[in-house]
Amino acid sequence: MRSGWIGLWVAVATASCDAGTSRPGEPPGTTGAASTNTSPAVATATPILADVLRLAGGADRFLVTPRWSPDGRRLLASGRGGVGLWIVDPASGTTRLADPDCRGPAFWSHDGATVACPAGDTTSGWLVHDLAGGIDRVTARPAFVPATIPAGDVPADAEVLFEAEGRRVTYEEYRGRLEAWEGEDHRVLAGEDAAGPRASPDGSRVAWWTGPLLDPTLHVSGLDGREIFAGPGAHAAWLPDGESLVYAVPRAGAGPDGAPRVAASELRLLDLRDASSTDLTATPEAVEMQPAVAPDGRRLAFADWASGEIRLGRLAPARGAP
């Protein structure tokens, strides 16, 4: 850990509480008064990010894409370019290589005993890794990986993002098409170009972005198609209450190789109860991306694409918390 980093963070987070909120589309810190909540019932739980530490990765191992286990006791991470799979202990930062052949994001089984990741070859197979030991290559999609269904009007499949109580959200990456079903009602939330969709825990809302990651637009919509939010951002991660989400706001710039890259990024918290946005980070030297909210909603892991580190912070209630 770099000296003074946590202290900096506490200070930044505190500042965010005081004056860092803004309306969508407005630069942070310019409309502090606008964040006033009118309902006491919802004014007590907006968290800030504190006690951030460098958990894993860095100079010796570039890690990205943190993903919490269902019990919140472990994290998955991928290597640079999405290659390989590591398991990180969030308590100690201990990191071990689980599978060098993974290509792309991994998924936890519901009991947290198994992970699966795309094999990355042309077989479209999956590597299933039993954490007790052993890797099995399978060609079928494991049951705990989100299912796919025929997209209907194109010969491609759609991933089922959410399904419960007659409500279903599907995503077809080929066209970037996002659809919602409630009983017999069918609605197209995004006809094309949607990327990285995430359904809220209760399936009533969906967040996604459009456009390239160098200049993305974050969208949040209800299943009725009503747009709740649209503004710069990507990589949404819902909090358990489904009322707020953390997202990244990447900005393009010249990378170390001189080519256009995500050269800067900060994390923000979007509170859908009043559509206010709160800065969670303000570190120009870091490129905070891929936030992952722990199942308990109290911890936030994210990747720094500048250093290759997985970082971990505490989501602490603020703004009038009792």
Add this chain to the structure above:
Amino acid sequence: MTRASLAAGLALAILAQAKPAAAAYECGGEYDTCTCGRDNYCLCDGTCGNCVWHAWHSACCHWGRALEWCTDANTWNDNAAGRGYPTGSTPADGSIFVCEPSGTCSTWGHVGWVVTAHADGSFDSTEQFWGGPCGTHSRTRSAGFATGGFIYNPSGPPPPPTNDDADFVSETIPDGTHFRPGEAFVKRWTMRNAGDTTWTRGDNYLWAFDGDERFGAAEQTLLPDGASVAPGSTRDWDVPMTAPSSPGTYRGYWRMDRFGTHRFGDRVWVEIVVDDVAPADGDGDGYAAGTDCDDGNADVHPGAAEVCNGRDDDCEGGTDEGVTNRCGGCGPEPAEACDGLDNDCDGATDEDCSGDGGTPDAGPPDGADAATDGVPGDGAADAPDTPRSDVPRLDAAAEGGDAAHPVSGGDAGCGGSAAGRGRSLWTAALLAAAFVVRRRRS
């Protein structure tokens, strides 16, 4: 694009409207305006976009190269590989991504142009779609979307020079070393760093299994934390292994790996022979334990003659099968005695008894016996014979299987069951009682 080619392109565009199967000057709102030695001859196919048209167009514009093919997306990998185009699984700025035919990318597959590769393996792309959505789309693709990998610019900057190299120095466990099935061993390879990079764990240098038989070994052997192998120095790679369980000759390969980058240096192997070890034959009868049901007795083995001895001599699972007497015991059946029992197991009781109550008659029935004399209806019971000491006496203890009174080589009577023995006991007791009554009456 020359004026002539522009005119030709326009003509083709007109043709494309009439005949969909024609090359297009325009597709999805883009125009074939780049110079790469030939016009875009891909089909737009009368739709508002086609992924192959856009990918070909992008290579023309950015690589200055006219790809030699413009067939369906599901053929692009083969076309590229067959023509020597560099390919790989890592997204790179200015490359062509390939999504193989699948549920993700339709039955025809999909191709597009990678604008910017991101740290997590996702990438920004520009794409067109056959059949819509229309136009050229700028979007983000997830890591792993390009299941077919990427085609790189063959004229682009060469990949960073790799100065990693490793030379084989020595090994333990020479080729052809024999092991028993399942036997554990440790193979050591000594490798010299023949490059100009230093191998460290932090830089992802490791020793990796590289194909064929793995012998139950780990796929990767890591350097210890803090260890480094400088150029020119050597490293011993010890890999614990286990011989396979089946006889045969096995070989597996290992190689240096800079994880996530490439494998390099000499590809070395371990080759062993797993012996067909014959199991032990403890009694020397030619049959090994496991086949021989009693490897401590040379008279017992498959194929041996079954004899009546209370054991399974031929290892067929039965005891004394086919060699017992009528009563199920060994040797001749017991002699019949005039005792109310079927001693010789012939189905008759006290046959040939003359009425003396104890000794079978030597001659024909005397006409004075009861049922036991073989002549029913004679109306008179015999007086019991005087017991004779030379005839086995079926006393209660002996009939009951008393060990102190073995009868006929093991089990008295014709049954071996406890119930049978119980019945015999009762019969003997009744006979004894009858004898006493009769004696008293006489």
